[in-house]
Amino acid sequence: MSKKHSHIKDIKYLMMLVSLFFVFGCSNTKYLPEGDLLYTGASVEVKDSVIKKKQRKELEKELEDLLRPKPNKQFLGLRPKLWIYNIAGEPKKDKGIRYWLRNKVGEEPVLFSKVDLDYNASVLRNYTENRGYFKTRVSADSTAKNKRATAEYTVIPKKQYIIKSVTFPDDSLKMSKIIGRSSRRSLLKVGRPYDLEVIKSERERIDARLKEKGYYYFNPDYILAQVDSSKGDHEVKIKLVIKADAPPKALTAYKIGKIVVYPNFSISKDSIKYTQKDITQYNDFTIIDTANTFNPRVFDRTIYFKKGDLYNRKDHNLTLNRFVNLGTFNFVKNEFRQSDSLPNTLDSYYYLTLLPKKFIRVEVLGKTNSASYTGTEVNVNWNNRNLFRGAELLTVSVFGGADFQLSGANNGKNIYKLGAETSLTWPRFIVPFKKIAGSSEFVPRTKATLRYEFQNRTQLYALNSFNASFGYLWKENIRKEHQLNVLDVTYVSPNNVTEEYQADIDADPALGKVIEKQLIFGPTYQYTYTNTMQKRKKNTFYFNGEIDLAGNVTGLVTGANIKEGNQKNIFDVPFSQYVKIRADFRHYLKLSKESELASRIIVGAGIPYGNSLSLPTSKQFVVGGTNSIRAFRARSLGPGSYFNVPTVNDYLPDQSGDLKLEFSTEYRAKLFSIVRGALFVDAGNIWLMNEDPNKPGAKFSKDFMKEIAVGAGAGLRFDLSFLILRTDLAFPLRKPYLPENERWVIKDIDFGSGPWRKENLILNIAIGYPF
Known part of the structure; x- marks a missing residue:
């Protein structure tokens, strides 16, 4: 009986589906004007025995793209936008739900009466002849059935010249x-x-x-x-x-004559009023600055033209781009005029409109992550442009936030943070790296930053974190970017460690590393290459590499060696000594106009030595979460085959490691309107460099591939133009913490089981793509 009922149920579903197609189809034609037809598309056939089949198909596709008008958009063979347009009816006023449905959501029917067969035929003929197929013949015909019409075009080209x-x-x-x-x-x-x-x-x-x-x-x-x-x-x-x-x-070739700069130009005024004292002559430039706003050296570094130079479009564009990239001007206008006194000479004029000198920006953020934390953050930024008349930018920020776990293993262990940051950015290199950037259209920058943050994990501990950095940022071109911090110092100090957390440390000494005092200093360098902005390329790439050297010179000078009992301190705090390298490589394969295959691999290694046995917690690698292995909660996976169990006080501590290997691949395609879909597979794990008796299985070994976690899932992305809202539902395929012969759990997948869903399904909500 059960099989019979199953067959009847399947037949009902099939009938419902057929009925749905019928309703959508018929309803779209019954609203047509009397005597007209719904235009459903066109086809092009290229008839030629000389052209290869592949080349002929490519030409047919190019020609079909030229045809106008385009038929109503389809989804799964249906035209839902046209259906919404029809059922909404004619609105009585230019507002309301009916008006919105018909004019914003719906789509007006494309009628066959709007199709000009002869015009389209001439377009196809012109295109093929422009491609070298001279004396091409094109014919057009149409087919009508059930109030629908299609157009068919036949193209007979001659041999290509x-x-x-x-x-x-x-x-x-x-x-x-x-x-x-x-x-x-x-x-x-x-x-x-x-x-x-x-x-x-x-x-x-x-x-x-x-x-x-x-x-x-x-x-x-x-x-x-x-x-x-x-x-x-x-x-x-x-x-x-x-x-x-x-x-x-x-x-005629022209040279550059006068170069005149107006740094306080107002687009609302018809003329510029100034006196002789407002004019400054600096090298080849005449600067008319009525408010003495800038040091003249700013223009010497920004304008690539010099008096007597031959006009050059590259220098012209470089100058404009650098003015814009200074971040001080709201409007940049450039004019070239023939000189009144010198033959074959162009006088150059730059009209610059200032942005507001001081402004405040307030940011309120809502956030959630796959560790089940939900929270908010507020940032207040006060900015002062052109602080020392050299287009510098001073930013002072204060911020605060809170993360709450309303359910889960960490319920009640809320996180609060409060802090401030001050940064000063110069639009040039401070010595000794003056000439490192070359003739780039992007302004090189020097940046100094001071930051303090207080983080309180209620019922556990609090941390005070201080950071100071000084470094350089520059771009060779739109694809290559560098960031070098010659000084990067971090000091972390614990505060208010609770008896509850101390009891956890007594049970698992590894938890004590989180609240150890940390002193980290040394240079860091990042390099980024990307050509993903080239939308027409089938293959595009992104690469980000980072190297972090901490305490290397100091450890060498002091002879620090913790393994021999010779650990060195600075201000009674052991300094960290390690080399950390991380590489993030991404590849994007365009499959069609609306679909692609995106892949990413991350490899990271932190090698502690000298004064350290492991990387400081803040510098270690983590996996899991919305932008990592999405089938596992953030910071809950690894290291190695170690199983992250709740502490004696029933919460899950974060897991981190010295080594990281991660791989993801994701198929992305547009479904309809603003909705895009994705199918993905993530894999990877983290490991420790040295043995930890409190974390069996965490050390990296030759069998590391047996400890790879694997997850898969599907997601939706909502492209709202100003942001992309992402939802991913993932589940594990391989759990590295299970016994070695039981780690693949594909056979256990049971979407109909409530307990399985509760334990394995992870919903990730985030902003933007994972990579």
Whole structure:
């Protein structure tokens, strides 16, 4: 009987699904105007026996993308937006739920009467001929059925023409010689197919080259491409010439004359009023600063032009970008005018509108994590731009927050924090690294920071943390970024350690490391490379590498060696000595316009030596949580095969390690509207470098691969444009803390079991992608 009922139930579901398709389909056509049809799309067929099948399919897809209008959007074969538009009806006023549904959520039907078959055919013909398929024939037809219509286009191209030769301007103009010398970089290659878009790109390349040689008034339209297809078998000769009617100033190279800067320009005023005392002459610059706002050296470091230089578009753009990157100006305008007194000379004018000198920013954050903590944080930032007239930025911040665990192993162990931070940033390098950044469009910076934070874990302990750093930040280009802290000092001191936590330490001495006094100092360096901003690339990458050297010189000088009982202190606090390296590599494979495969691998190693047996807790690696292995709660996994058990006072202590290996891969695809979906697999773990008798199985060994945790899951991402809200539901596939032959738990998966779901399903809520 149970099988019979099961079959009946399946048939009911199938009938409901068929009914749903029928309702959606019919309801979308019954609202159509009398005599009109719903346009449901078009297809293009390229008929040619010479073109390879793959090339023919690619051409068909390119041509289909050109067709207009586009039909109503579909989801699983349905048109829900059109259905919502129809059932909403005509609203009586320009507001309310009906208006919102029809005009904001819904989508107006695309009628076949709006489709111009002849116009689309001409678009396809022009495109194919521009690609070198001359004398292409295109025909169009349509098919109508059940109040729906489709369009079909047939394209019959001739053999594609190939470039036989390319000739560059050979007249006596100086610019023609410049063009000729750059011909080896030409985009027009003999043997390649003729393509009008490539010719346009070649004209733009030549224009960009001339802009680097002083030809400010030149533009691509002054280059004419003469194409001769009369000779040869489907071959063309291309000759590039300078148009005879090009204006004389476009054929002239210009030098830079006066350079005038207005640092207090107001876009609301028609003219600039100033007196002689407001004018400062500094090197090649004339600075008209009515409020004496800036030290003139700011402009010397920012403007790349010098008087007498040949105009150069690269220097032009570099200057504008650096003005913007100073972070002091709200509006930057640049004008070049022909000099009244010098021939072939451009005077340069920079009009700069200031941002408010002082401002306050308040941030209120709500947060949750996979350790079941929910909380809030408030940050108040006071900023003072141009503090010492050198475009410096002083920031003073105070912050406070609280995290609560409303249920779970740490219930009642709430976390409160309060602190302040002061930072001063100079838009230049302070000695001895003045010349390290080169001619970058990004302003190099020197930054000094002081920070204090008080953190109180109620019923357990409190920590005072002090940090001071001094370092440099610079970008070589949009892809490469560096951060070097030549001094980075952290001091951590415990406070208010409760008897409850002391009892836990007596049971597990490893917990005492959390409240040890820590003194960490030494240089740190980070390097970041990314080309993920190149959206058209199929493969893009991100890499972030970090090296942290603590106490190395001091340990060497003092001869510190804790293993030999020779631990050294500074101000009665043992200083940390270690080398820590971390690498984060990410790869993004674009599968289609709306889907990609994202993968990440993180490798980290901290090697304590000399004055330390392990890394300080604040510098150790952790795994688990919303941006890590999502099937395990934050900081609850590892090290190695060690099982994290509750303390005598029933809470789960954080777990950390000296080594880390983590891998994730995630398939991402757009589902509909602002909703994107993901399927993912995460794997990894952490380990200790040295044996810890209180954490059996935590030490790194040759069998580390047997201690890898694995989790999987699915998620939704809601792209709200200003932020991405992410929800991931994950569950473990492999638990490294189980006996060695029982670690794979795939066979135990049972979504219908309440106890299994409670123990294994982890909901992660976060802002942004995990990587």
